[in-house]
Amino acid sequence: MGRSAGTVKDGGAPSTGGGSDCRSGLAGALAQAASQLRQARRVVLATHVNPDGDTLGSALALAHALRASGSEAVVLSQDGVPDIYTWLPGAGTVLTQTESRDFDLGVVCDTGTLARVGSRVRPAIEAARRSLCVDHHVAEGDFGDIRLVDSTSASTGEIVWHLLRSMGAHLDRAIADCLLCAIVTDTGSFKYPNTTPATLRIAADLVERGADPAAINELVFENRSLASLKLLGRALDSLQVSHDGQIAWAHVRARDYEELGASDEETEGIVGHVRAVRGARVGLLFREIPGRKIRVSLRSREGYDVNAVAQKFGGGGHRLAAGCSLDPPLEEAERLLLAEAARHL
Amino acid sequence: MGRSAGTVKDGGAPSTGGGSDCRSGLAGALAQAASQLRQARRVVLATHVNPDGDTLGSALALAHALRASGSEAVVLSQDGVPDIYTWLPGAGTVLTQTESRDFDLGVVCDTGTLARVGSRVRPAIEAARRSLCVDHHVAEGDFGDIRLVDSTSASTGEIVWHLLRSMGAHLDRAIADCLLCAIVTDTGSFKYPNTTPATLRIAADLVERGADPAAINELVFENRSLASLKLLGRALDSLQVSHDGQIAWAHVRARDYEELGASDEETEGIVGHVRAVRGARVGLLFREIPGRKIRVSLRSREGYDVNAVAQKFGGGGHRLAAGCSLDPPLEEAERLLLAEAARHL
Numbered sequence: 001m002g003r004s005a006g007t008v009k010d011g012g013a014p015s016t017g018g019g020s021d022c023r024s025g026l027a028g029a030l031a032q033a034a035s036q037l038r039q040a041r042r043v044v045l046a047t048h049v050n051p052d053g054d055t056l057g058s059a060l061a062l063a064h065a066l067r068a069s070g071s072e073a074v075v076l077s078q079d080g081v082p083d084i085y086t087w088l089p090g091a092g093t094v095l096t097q098t099e100s101r102d103f104d105l106g107v108v109c110d111t112g113t114l115a116r117v118g119s120r121v122r123p124a125i126e127a128a129r130r131s132l133c134v135d136h137h138v139a140e141g142d143f144g145d146i147r148l149v150d151s152t153s154a155s156t157g158e159i160v161w162h163l164l165r166s167m168g169a170h171l172d173r174a175i176a177d178c179l180l181c182a183i184v185t186d187t188g189s190f191k192y193p194n195t196t197p198a199t200l201r202i203a204a205d206l207v208e209r210g211a212d213p214a215a216i217n218e219l220v221f222e223n224r225s226l227a228s229l230k231l232l233g234r235a236l237d238s239l240q241v242s243h244d245g246q247i248a249w250a251h252v253r254a255r256d257y258e259e260l261g262a263s264d265e266e267t268e269g270i271v272g273h274v275r276a277v278r279g280a281r282v283g284l285l286f287r288e289i290p291g292r293k294i295r296v297s298l299r300s301r302e303g304y305d306v307n308a309v310a311q312k313f314g315g316g317g318h319r320l321a322a323g324c325s326l327d328p329p330l331e332e333a334e335r336l337l338l339a340e341a342a343r344h345l
Numbered sequence: 346m347g348r349s350a351g352t353v354k355d356g357g358a359p360s361t362g363g364g365s366d367c368r369s370g371l372a373g374a375l376a377q378a379a380s381q382l383r384q385a386r387r388v389v390l391a392t393h394v395n396p397d398g399d400t401l402g403s404a405l406a407l408a409h410a411l412r413a414s415g416s417e418a419v420v421l422s423q424d425g426v427p428d429i430y431t432w433l434p435g436a437g438t439v440l441t442q443t444e445s446r447d448f449d450l451g452v453v454c455d456t457g458t459l460a461r462v463g464s465r466v467r468p469a470i471e472a473a474r475r476s477l478c479v480d481h482h483v484a485e486g487d488f489g490d491i492r493l494v495d496s497t498s499a500s501t502g503e504i505v506w507h508l509l510r511s512m513g514a515h516l517d518r519a520i521a522d523c524l525l526c527a528i529v530t531d532t533g534s535f536k537y538p539n540t541t542p543a544t545l546r547i548a549a550d551l552v553e554r555g556a557d558p559a560a561i562n563e564l565v566f567e568n569r570s571l572a573s574l575k576l577l578g579r580a581l582d583s584l585q586v587s588h589d590g591q592i593a594w595a596h597v598r599a600r601d602y603e604e605l606g607a608s609d610e611e612t613e614g615i616v617g618h619v620r621a622v623r624g625a626r627v628g629l630l631f632r633e634i635p636g637r638k639i640r641v642s643l644r645s646r647e648g649y650d651v652n653a654v655a656q657k658f659g660g661g662g663h664r665l666a667a668g669c670s671l672d673p674p675l676e677e678a679e680r681l682l683l684a685e686a687a688r689h690l
Contacts, residue, residue, distance in 0.1 A: 196552065
């Protein structure tokens with residue numbers, strides 16, 4: 001693992017809050033975390049709310065290893081297991097809460113903010129005698145007696161891979177499936193900028209142990225509601241370009257949501273297709289969500305800062321991905337935003 | 346590399362046509378190929394017609410290494426370099442033909458059939474004093490004095506990676522970009538079933554040498570014509586499911602092609618979105634190409650054989666991907682094909 005905020009609040013290993021000694025801090029946290037997991041007889045593991053493949057795959061992989069070594073492991077996900085992850089080995093054992101408060105160790109995967117496990121899961125974690133956070137979001141919270149946090153990892157699953165090896169656990173097919181799902185989810189199948197040589201090498205190891213990247217891709221990414229695909233269709237049918245093709249935009253109208261019985265979550269991913277127009281430097285998706293303001297998603301290619309555009313309308317985000325809201329009507333929102341987007345070309 | 350048809354037709358290394366000795370045959374072909382490339386002072390390298398990222402990336406990577414060692418290397422691509430690959434280092438040096446017939450070695454990348462380099466490129470390859478085929482399509486042709494053919498490699502780029510190492514070449518950033526493009530193209534960014542641990546480990550090495558998987562993905566896959574995206578939109582707007590959602594289908598109408606000024610090539614990839622409907626076992630795309638028969642693309646998930654369906658209409662393909670043609674009108678073609686598809690559920 002790389003540089004990051006590996007710390008042990010009360011352990012014997014060196015604790016570092018940053019600086020040049022991070023690597024050894026992380027190694028210390030790794031050893032401490034492995035030691036705690038080996039010692040604990042009853043462990044509760046929590047995912048964050050609105051769980052994705054990384055938080056679920058990481059928690060389940062740890063649970064498999066703990067159960068294989070004779071320990072008890074309870075995995076809690078307040079929002080359950082989304083349909084596209086029910087195939088994960090062990091998904092059927094995930095609970096949305098537990099009455100038990102008798103745990104040696106509480107583990108939170110993929111967030112450092114205890115509140116993000118949800119109010120019904122939190123009490124069991126808080127009651128555990130010791131706590132461990134395994135996460136790759138360095139700026140998120142400070143939960144955990146032991147904090148195994150590495151922002152250079154593309155996914156929490158990669159950190160769990162190191163952790164399982166430190167524990168001396170056998171990485172069987174079930175664990176390999178869970179961890180490859182975690183990695184594939186958080187790297188968009190190795191296509192996001194967070195993908196590193198280490199990500200690819202860990203994935204190679206997991207494929208060698210039986211995990212199937214093609215099958216996982218199909219289960220996670222090619223498994224969409226009919227309404228979401230039809231929304232994508234309507235949005236792309238509205239696709240236009242301007243300013244010599246440098247700006248591409250599309251919209252989803254209120255009547256599209258209504259006719260398809262679709263929710264706004266089902267527009268996820270559409271803006272990526274808008275930005276995919278050859279020659280476009282920025283892609284915009286306008287969503288006329290019934291009864292709400294016009295929501296705009298902005299995505300750009302390297303060299304164009306959409307955050308600056310979004311901020312003009314009280315929104316924000318990152319250089320390559322941002323969002324903002326404008327008052328209806330749709331046509332006026334489009335006119336205003338396009339004018340501002342053109343100023344930044 | 347794994348098992349395959351590595352052979353040396355006239356070399357000193359062991360030649361094998363298959364059987365249990367394939368590995369050593371491949372190793373022999375690798376050593377012979379490296380030796381020939383090191384000795385040759387003038388090399389001509391050919392891609393196949395309708396070139397993709399694998400054939401171009403492989404040929405250019407070899408050309409970079411040859412030029413770095415002081416040899417002359419001419420890369421020929423009869424159909425030039427498609428827009429989405431012009432960023433490849435060295436793409437500007439690619440010629441569509443050459444008058445020269447004075448080459449020590451002719452190398453064909455990513456096909457074993459000489460005809461597939463195109464009639465204007467073929468004479469230069471044929472006139473070369475020796476020939477080398479580097480390919481991962483084992484059943485395709487038998488071109489080459491030395492045949493470095495490995496069907497266990499997901500891409501020709503992976504074989505070139507081994508070859509460059511056998512040559513003792515320095516894999517610089519330009520070569521890494523070319524080879525990662527080859528791998529990403531042929532594995533769909535590590536999401537096709539051909540992805541192996543070796544694929545991922547070679548990719549890790551290339552990323553370490555500076556190749557950027559996110560940038561390459563964006564250049565290759567998120568770089569689509571406006572018409573192709575609008576065609577996708579219209580097709581998805583027509584999306585329907587039947588038989589408890591197990592069959593999903595969509596169509597592109599003649600008027601869609603006409604109104605968008607789109608060619609049939611621009612429908613590539615649409616059927617993958619059709620199959621992506623949650624619960625669908627098979628996805629069908631009907632293309633009403635103006636003045637032609639109705640073309641049908643069929644894609645399925647594991648457990649449903651679309652080849653059997655396509656064969657009923659005189660078409661064919663593989664278990665998970667097939668195609669066939671039916672007479673117009675569109676509605677009748679849809680009715681016939683859906684009835685047959687339902688029989689195979």
